Amino acid sequence: MVYNVVIKTYGGKVVLMKKIILVIMLLVSAAALIFVYNDDFLYSRQIMKIKDIETVSQDISQNSLGLKEEHYKRRIKGVITNGSEKGEEIEMIYNETYSSVVTDKFRAGDKVIIDGKDIELKRDFYLAVMVVIFIDLIFAVGTFKGLLSVVSVVINSVIFYCGLYLYISGGINLLFLCVVEMLVFSVLSLLLAGGANKKTLSAVAAVACSTFIMLALLLIVVKTTKYSGINFNEISFLTVPFEDVIVPELLIGSIGAVMDVAITISSAMSELIDKNSDISSKALNRSAREIGKDIMSTMSNVLFFTYLCAGLPVFVLAIRNGFTLRNYIASNFSLELSRFLAGSIGIVITIPISAFVSIKIMKRGAKAK
């Protein structure tokens, strides 16, 4: 009853058009990849294509736990592929280790960016490969709807970036900006996903309500516990006061999931009201909760693994440096855990809220008719 799916048998024309567009997209992707691979001329730094690598020296060091690590000093020879010195051969020395914690292992054929004495792999090609695979797949699976979701992701990222710009250069409170941004995100993505109708309206209203409740909840928790148990050394890349970023981070991290729940519940509600316009609010509430059960279990798992696995590299480094498991877990993982918890709370809170909101909005509409 919940999943009321109409099987659409597409006309031959649509299938053919999809195939043609897919072929065009594949061609464009291939062209884009070739371009990105050869875009050296766009860089202001020198880029070198490695021809040959030889080992200059090699030694073994030992850390306090007796782990033996191999260090290599290698000389690379290569050709510069851009700028005024294009075509000239140069040689450089770099260090490599077995573990490659902070070093990289280069191979002949790699393109690297030269930055003074440092070299960095030119990774744009690989990123482009991933993006292209993703976009082509999303079209193959989701056709135009899939492409639309990519568009909404891109627009949202741009808005997000603009918001950060306002925060850094304009000094506007980040939390305020985030709340505004979240409202904009939800209106945009839900409109793009569902079109302008009552379903979208109630989803947006539900997202707005949940956002404010989440915000209030987080602020209360943060104020009363004073961030106890959170290890701030864990926030990497911190260049601004942590109080500025932590609540916005938690909020932004959860908005995607909140939108997801809101749209699922409100479209199910509208489906139910469509099928039976006399359905009572109580019955609607019950079905909403039934759907909510299914969503909450899988959604919270998505967030769980997405967040918690980010701690793996530092964990390995710490254990291999002689930390004990207990020590480490007690002092770390706190931030990842709070991200996950905040997101899941968002998901669970949205279930009753969006049921309530969509019943209110849609029932009123039904009566007005």
Add this chain to the structure above:
Amino acid sequence: MNIVLMAILFLLMLYIDKKRGLRLFLSLVFNFGILIVIFYLVALGFNAVVCSLIGCFAVSCIILFFVNSDNIKTRSSLKSISIVLVILSVLIFAMAHLSRIAGFGYESYEEINMFSYDVRIDFTDIAISMILISLIGATVDSSIAISSALYEVYENNRELSKKELFTSGMNIGKDILCTTTNTLMFAFLGDFMTLLIWFYKCEYSFAEIVNAKTFAAEMIRILFSATGCLIVIPVTAYITACAIKKAKPEAENAA
């Protein structure tokens, strides 16, 4: 602070549904346990890729069979997830080796400078297992959504052929797609925020951001998670359609 949040979450889950909420909360605790075991085994020096593949399998079993239940839907989901994991691990292996996203970028040096870097464990494997673990949640999510919706469709309309079932599975998939990409994207944006602020403050150029290891590693991780949910859609639709058709004719004949 986390304990307070945890208590709130637990109560909310119970509010939605007592039995299911309790199971879900327990499964999260189990999953956390498994995650720590995987992490620890990796840190002890066992092969990271093998450990995380086994871990992913265990985690999917828990989510599918403990939180949901053992039936035709969850079994086809498990099958599809295993297939997707195998396909993706080849891709991830190639990508992690090619793009050299192992280890830490310049931006994280401050965070790790208290450690010795001589740890004798190949961080390329660590990068691979990180990507594998982070995609498992999302993949299980879309797989179970499709197989249960497909089953529902079949229950309401038993005359559907295998091909029609597959098509309707793909249609359901399209609806899931948009919302899942959103969930994933915002989860990562929350993670990204401090990094982006860093890029801003340190005046990175576009070229520097795109080639930075920290950025590339995160992007590749998101895109693999999203690709996992994408690939699992047709695979689950096909396997579930087959499984339903295989299981049902006998039941109908018997009746």
